[in-house]
Amino acid sequence: EAQVTQNPRYLITVTGKKLTVTCSQNMNHEYMSWYRQDPGLGLRQIYYSMNVEVTDKGDVPEGYKVSRKEKRNFPLILESPSPNQTSLYFCASSFSPSSGKNTGELFFGEGSRLTVL
């Protein structure tokens, strides 16, 4: 089954304790991205990657890191989490336009709810 898988789905942690949220897709997509969703603010893009070893900042990258060492994986790293990073996080992927397979559809994971105390 084609899917985007995020882990963990739920996490409660404390300020300053490094954590990683993993994202994996099995559709051979070039493009992957991370979003955070907060009440009243909609979805805001944190980072995106157009292909392996290529990453760029989105709208709200402060406090986050990403890496794209493999095509299927795009982990989100919070080196020193703070309470303002309490949010619902979504990973998404798609084909790139140059692949000839792009339908415009972003495939989203089920979300990771993070609470930083």
Place this chain on the structure above:
Amino acid sequence: LAKTTQPISMDSYEGQEVNITCSHNNIATNDYITWYQQFPSQGPRFIIQGYKTKVTNEVASLFIPADRKSSTLSLPRVSLSDTAVYYCLVGLSGNTPLVFGKGTRLSVIA
């Protein structure tokens, strides 16, 4: 980056047609317009995409005027299960940072 503006919320009765309009004044030439639906605690789900004029699929229609500065998602005969948040997205998936707006919360009433 193309910003979008949508109504914050809309209400509708079951069986009615619902039209949600999105403004995107600074849309770029190679940008597409895509709409997503999101239920609580789930990831957004693709509904429809278009570039110009009209696009129709099994769940919705998308109307885009010639100047492409706005678009309208049309949901025919909504049901209670269409209660969700709808996002208009302008860009080219897989090629640029993609900016979601704040979405429109549609409430369908029996």
